[in-house]
Amino acid sequence: MWRNPSHPDRPLHAIVQPPGPGLFTAIRDALSGDGPAVLPLQPGHEHQALQALRPTHAGGEPRPGGEGVPADVAVVIATSGSTGAPKGVQLSATALRASASASLNRIGAAEGDRWLCCLPVSHVSGLQVLVRALLSGSEPIIHPSFDVRAVLTSGAHHVSLVPTQLHRLVETGADLSVFRTILLGGAAPRAGLVERAVELGARVFTTYGMSETCGGCVYDGRPLYDVDLKIGEDGLIRIAGPVLFSGYRFAGRSAFDGDWFVTSDLGELHEGRLRVLGRADDVVNTGGEKVVAAVVSAVLGTHPEVADVAVAGLPDPEWGEAVTAFVVPADPAAPPTLAELRAYCRDRLPAHAAPRDLRLLPRLPLLPNGKTDLVRLRTGT
Numbered sequence: 001m002w003r004n005p006s007h008p009d010r011p012l013h014a015i016v017q018p019p020g021p022g023l024f025t026a027i028r029d030a031l032s033g034d035g036p037a038v039l040p041l042q043p044g045h046e047h048q049a050l051q052a053l054r055p056t057h058a059g060g061e062p063r064p065g066g067e068g069v070p071a072d073v074a075v076v077i078a079t080s081g082s083t084g085a086p087k088g089v090q091l092s093a094t095a096l097r098a099s100a101s102a103s104l105n106r107i108g109a110a111e112g113d114r115w116l117c118c119l120p121v122s123h124v125s126g127l128q129v130l131v132r133a134l135l136s137g138s139e140p141i142i143h144p145s146f147d148v149r150a151v152l153t154s155g156a157h158h159v160s161l162v163p164t165q166l167h168r169l170v171e172t173g174a175d176l177s178v179f180r181t182i183l184l185g186g187a188a189p190r191a192g193l194v195e196r197a198v199e200l201g202a203r204v205f206t207t208y209g210m211s212e213t214c215g216g217c218v219y220d221g222r223p224l225y226d227v228d229l230k231i232g233e234d235g236l237i238r239i240a241g242p243v244l245f246s247g248y249r250f251a252g253r254s255a256f257d258g259d260w261f262v263t264s265d266l267g268e269l270h271e272g273r274l275r276v277l278g279r280a281d282d283v284v285n286t287g288g289e290k291v292v293a294a295v296v297s298a299v300l301g302t303h304p305e306v307a308d309v310a311v312a313g314l315p316d317p318e319w320g321e322a323v324t325a326f327v328v329p330a331d332p333a334a335p336p337t338l339a340e341l342r343a344y345c346r347d348r349l350p351a352h353a354a355p356r357d358l359r360l361l362p363r364l365p366l367l368p369n370g371k372t373d374l375v376r377l378r379t380g381t
Helices: 021-032 047-053 093-107 124-136 148-152 163-172 193-199 293-300 338-346 374-379
Strands: 012-016 037-041 073-078 088-092 115-117 158-161 181-184 204-210 215-219 228-231 236-240 260-270 273-279 283-286 289-292 306-316 320-329 357-360
Touching: 012 021, 012 047, 021 037, 021 073, 021 093, 021 124, 037 047, 047 073, 047 088, 073 093, 073 124, 088 093, 093 124, 093 181, 093 215, 115 124, 124 158, 124 215, 148 163, 158 163, 163 181, 163 193, 193 204, 228 260, 273 293, 283 306, 283 320, 289 293, 293 306, 293 320, 293 338, 306 374, 320 338, 338 357
Parallel strands: 012 037, 037 073, 115 158, 158 181, 181 204, 320 357
Antiparallel strands: 073 088, 204 215, 228 236, 236 260, 260 273, 283 289, 306 320
């Protein structure tokens, strides 16, 4: 057992296994200080993270060239790596507990309430389900994957989902009041999804956050306890508070401006309520105009013939980038046309934001954390 070494570095053990009691125990020991720091990795997706993040151990065996982490780091989360080599987000036990405690208080969870984990623990959303269970004094219910029937019959009081998972539950028409709380994060829900869930009895909190903030730190637009928000002159959301990460592995506090973590997301604040506009790197520069892809996607998502949609900019010789809609039709036999979608957008957005290209897909490609894989969309792989 690792316990308070005098050396400033703490061993970092990569755990490559599906969610289960063993992983829960390792995370519990990492937070208490009775074990090494943990790098949870999803089986089949571990190679790139092991090479980039160089843990001291993997699978219980020492790794040559591995390096420890600062003594206060309990967990390292590997980013998705969708735009390059994954970064390691270093999270302290103090930050993880602050986030989980604020979340439990916001939703009014009771001591002993049980949490269902049906998200990968290699992502912060799944990890925080386990931390909330620890603070609740209960054993988490852990599913190795998402299964609609198993989720609905789990007996859990609270669950954390991504929009794709909630959509699948809603499609069954099941009674969603079986859960006291559904935390919904990882991506913006498409128009109408939350309302449909509420009609089925769900109590939903939409959350905003990322690995660097120990997961969701803004619920329904309002920051959790002790979390501060502001928008910089560049339009980027900045976050401060006890939920912030300790820095990136091998890159330190490169994303900080003083005590403020500078996100990659554009946002607006109105009377203390945050509206997330989209990622700054998803801004499409078309014909000299800037278009926030997420705003266009949100509008297209309300079209009755669109079941799912993502928007991105693709290279174009005339416009620089063409606003491109990747659409899953509600009825594959009668998909919407580009002209229809352009007309729909022109009634709701500036003319330059209307899509100039339409790609019809049977489904959107997803990353393991449930977010749309924009790299695959852009490259067509």
